[in-house]
Amino acid sequence: MNKAVFLDRDGVINPLVYNIDTGEYESPHYPEDFSIYPHALKSLKILKEQGFIIIIISNQPSYAKGKTTLENIKAIENLLCIFSEENGLLIDDYFYCYHHPAGVIPEYTKTCRCRKPGTLFLEKAIKKYDLETEKCYFIGDQDTDIKCGNAMNMHTIKINNKHSLKKSGTEIPNYFAADLYEAAIRIQTLN
Ligand SMILES: [Mg+2]
Numbered sequence: 001m002n003k004a005v006f007l008d009r010d011g012v013i014n015p016l017v018y019n020i021d022t023g024e025y026e027s028p029h030y031p032e033d034f035s036i037y038p039h040a041l042k043s044l045k046i047l048k049e050q051g052f053i054i055i056i057i058s059n060q061p062s063y064a065k066g067k068t069t070l071e072n073i074k075a076i077e078n079l080l081c082i083f084s085e086e087n088g089l090l091i092d093d094y095f096y097c098y099h100h101p102a103g104v105i106p107e108y109t110k111t112c113r114c115r116k117p118g119t120l121f122l123e124k125a126i127k128k129y130d131l132e133t134e135k136c137y138f139i140g141d142q143d144t145d146i147k148c149g150n151a152m153n154m155h156t157i158k159i160n161n162k163h164s165l166k167k168s169g170t171e172i173p174n175y176f177a178a179d180l181y182e183a184a185i186r187i188q189t190l191n
């Protein structure tokens with residue numbers, strides 16, 4: 001059996017972006033707003049060296065909510081793929097949910113099981129990669145991420161991102177970290 005680190009994307013791999021319309025820090029809506037944290041490369045390398053499969057699990061409801069286009073969302077995803085491939089395939093797989101229960105685009109407006117804290121993507125990944133969940137980690141900056149990992153009996157690490165504090169609730173992770181690098185070092189220590 002294999003082990004994986006599941007990563008939330010926004011606020012973990014890339015910074016959240018200030019949205020002047022809502023006054024909040026949100027997922028990037030345009031490829032030109034997307035940047036990767038400088039520490040992401042060395043963090044992902046540490047996790048790969050530990051023998052983990054690296055899988056992104058991300059909610060991307062911005063198109064469903066009418067905030068951007070599907071093309072922009074895909075262009076951003078492609079930038080992360082390019083980063084991964086240029087660095088020796090750091091990320092093995094990506095699972096994106098485009099739905100939102102209160103969207104404005106009918107075909108993407110629904111209550112689904114893939115939107116975190118729904119665990120459908122985790123269930124799929126566990127089967128696809130024959131994962132031993134007790135050896136897996138879920139790293140994210142919101143309660144929904146920690147709920148996901150906890151529900152599947154994975155170790156959970158909460159990234160303390162000041163821009164996502166509003167979406168931080170009462171779900172208790174196994175560990176806290178300031179950023180992805182601190183989380184990667186923690187996992188290295190535990191292995
Ligand atoms: Mg996030």
Ligand SMILES: [Zn+2]
Nearest residue numbers: 097099112114
């Ligand atoms: Zn979904």
